[in-house]
Amino acid sequence: MIETLLIIEDEKLLGSELSRHYRQSGWDVVLATNLSEARALLLNKRIEPLLILSDMNLPDGNALDFMETMKKNVNYAEWLFLTGYGSVPDSVRALRLGAYDFLEKPCDLERLDLVVTSAARSASMQRRVIDQTKQGHRRYSPEAYLGHSRQAQSIRELLGRLTQVPFSALIIGGESGTGKGLIARILHYGGTRAQQPMIEVNCAALPRELLESELFGHEPGAFTGASGRHRGLLEQADGGTLFMDEIGEMPLDLQAKLLKAIEDHKVRRLGGEKEISVDVQIVAASNRDLEKMAQAGGFRMDLYHRLNVFRVMLPPLREAVEDLDELVPLFVAEYNAKAGRRVKEIPDDVWNKLKAHYWPGNVRELRNVIERCVLFSDGAIFPGQWLQLPGQDSLSGAGQRGQKTDNNIEVNERVICLPLDGSMALDDMDRFIIKTALERADNNLTAAARALGATRETLRYRVRKYNLKIAD
Numbered sequence: 229m230i231e232t233l234l235i236i237e238d239e240k241l242l243g244s245e246l247s248r249h250y251r252q253s254g255w256d257v258v259l260a261t262n263l264s265e266a267r268a269l270l271l272n273k274r275i276e277p278l279l280i281l282s283d284m285n286l287p288d289g290n291a292l293d294f295m296e297t298m299k300k301n302v303n304y305a306e307w308l309f310l311t312g313y314g315s316v317p318d319s320v321r322a323l324r325l326g327a328y329d330f331l332e333k334p335c336d337l338e339r340l341d342l343v344v345t346s347a348a349r350s351a352s353m354q355r356r357v358i359d360q361t362k363q364g365h366r367r368y369s370p371e372a373y374l375g376h377s378r379q380a381q382s383i384r385e386l387l388g389r390l391t392q393v394p395f396s397a398l399i400i401g402g403e404s405g406t407g408k409g410l411i412a413r414i415l416h417y418g419g420t421r422a423q424q425p426m427i428e429v430n431c432a433a434l435p436r437e438l439l440e441s442e443l444f445g446h447e448p449g450a451f452t453g454a455s456g457r458h459r460g461l462l463e464q465a466d467g468g469t470l471f472m473d474e475i476g477e478m479p480l481d482l483q484a485k486l487l488k489a490i491e492d493h494k495v496r497r498l499g500g501e502k503e504i505s506v507d508v509q510i511v512a513a514s515n516r517d518l519e520k521m522a523q524a525g526g527f528r529m530d531l532y533h534r535l536n537v538f539r540v541m542l543p544p545l546r547e548a549v550e551d552l553d554e555l556v557p558l559f560v561a562e563y564n565a566k567a568g569r570r571v572k573e574i575p576d577d578v579w580n581k582l583k584a585h586y587w588p589g590n591v592r593e594l595r596n597v598i599e600r601c602v603l604f605s606d607g608a609i610f611p612g613q614w615l616q617l618p619g620q621d622s623l624s625g626a627g628q629r630g631q632k633t634d635n636n637i638e639v640n641e642r643v644i645c646l647p648l649d650g651s652m653a654l655d656d657m658d659r660f661i662i663k664t665a666l667e668r669a670d671n672n673l674t675a676a677a678r679a680l681g682a683t684r685e686t687l688r689y690r691v692r693k694y695n696l697k698i699a700d
């Protein structure tokens with residue numbers, strides 16, 4: 229894709245020199261020799277530059293004043309300033325207004341190229357965020373959270389209220405696959421900040437150093453390998469929402485830094501001097517009990533209280549099984565459409581199995597199960613043989629005991645099947661294994677511990693950890 233570079237430069241020679249250079253590097257260059265020409269290009273001709281490279285003082289005014297008035301019309305473009313009269317106040321103001329960089333003339337072309345490249349990268353990223361914002365706006369409203377159970381209804385009601393008010397922080401809790409990501413999107417795209425960016429970060433996915441530089445950004449050379457300037461996620465989310473998934477996994481020292489940024493509404497990039505103002509709504513999610521973690525010292529209590537302005541607790545699917553009545557036909561229809569299938573009829577025994585399953589992976593697991601069955605269907609009837617619900621299909625029916633699976637593993641009551649398709653988190657597997665072992669041992673802790681090759685103490689500890697009930 230050929231990108232547009234708007235150059236605003238009144239010195240004829242420099243203007244044409246820069247135009248020629250950047251045309252050669254593949255840009256569609258548009259040159260304006262004063263601010264009113266630039267204004268006409270942006271507002272009347274509606275050019276959409278990825279980058280604006282501007283002289284500071286132009287015959288008809290100051291480019292920073294121009295930037296201030298035009299910023300909302302060119303929302304993703306990065307601004308770079310060149311100036312012959314480099315003065316500290318101008319550069320400070322330029323950066324405060326959100327300019328990408330400020331270079332003094334005469335400027336070495338090689339250095340300018342480097343800055344242009346990294347500014348272009350930053351602008352494309354911002355553009356992608358804006359495009360996603362537009363798409364998300366259409367898709368997410370409180371009604372996107374499905375289910376007619378009492379729990380689902382009260383969640384929609386709460387979402388209806390929350391999307392009307394400007395909240396500063398919120399925690400979404402619930403087991404894996406219960407829809408925390410979905411709720412975060414509804415809160416943003418259905419809420420008061422919908423036109424601004426929503427930025428996501430998974431705190432468990434990045435090592436500490438990377439998470440820090442992602443969140444706060446960095447200046448060139450802030451650490452080994454930090455080439456170029458990087459706007460942190462808090463900065464990128466300015467005006468919008470930062471969705472911090474799996475926040476319980478964030479290292480404690482970073483939690484302190486995050487708390488400070490939230491309280492002061494300011495961030496400082498790594499290796500940077502200046503504090504940058506940010507206005508960000510934080511939506512934090514975790515499948516762990518953050519309050520308990522805070523009490524045990526695994527999560528900062530002050531950050532917990534700062535985030536816990538509101539809390540949305542999502543129910544596990546097994547506690548709202550009536551929602552299956554709504555979710556299953558909708559997912560079937562969705563995968564029918566995606567895969568060109570025509571499943572219409574769901575037999576009673578399939579319903580019974582779906583309702584009896586424990587759903588450790590919640591709605592995500594349900595979605596995957598339905599997808600598999602619809603994909604393998606060859607007619608109008610839902611093919612129950614592909615349900616393959618762990619602990620059910622292959623294990624519960626007496627007639628099916630001792631079957632061989634595809635991998636030639638014999639399945640019987642001493643075997644547990646677990647999905648290895650990302651639908652179930654490790655902790656949930658652990659919980660599921662323990663729960664199943666206890667059920668099969670009729671809640672006898674000693675027998676279950678023996679089956680698991682664990683001691684009674686270990687088992688008792690985990691039973692407590694996972695809130696399982698035993699008749700001991």
Ligand SMILES: Nc1ncnc2c1ncn2[C@@H]1O[C@H](COP(=O)(O)OP(=O)(O)OP(=O)(O)O)[C@@H](O)[C@H]1O
Pocket residue numbers: 372373374375402403404405406407408409410411515591592595653
């Ligand atoms: N009530 C619901 N209505 C419609 N779709 C749902 C509902 N709950 C969950 N989903 C869907 O289930 C899938 C899993 O949800 P999501 O990714 O939001 O879960 P999560 O709680 O963020 O899980 P994790 O803790 O593993 O990140 C998504 O496709 C989501 O859209």
Ligand SMILES: [Mg+2]
Pocket residue numbers: 408409473
């Ligand atoms: Mg998620």
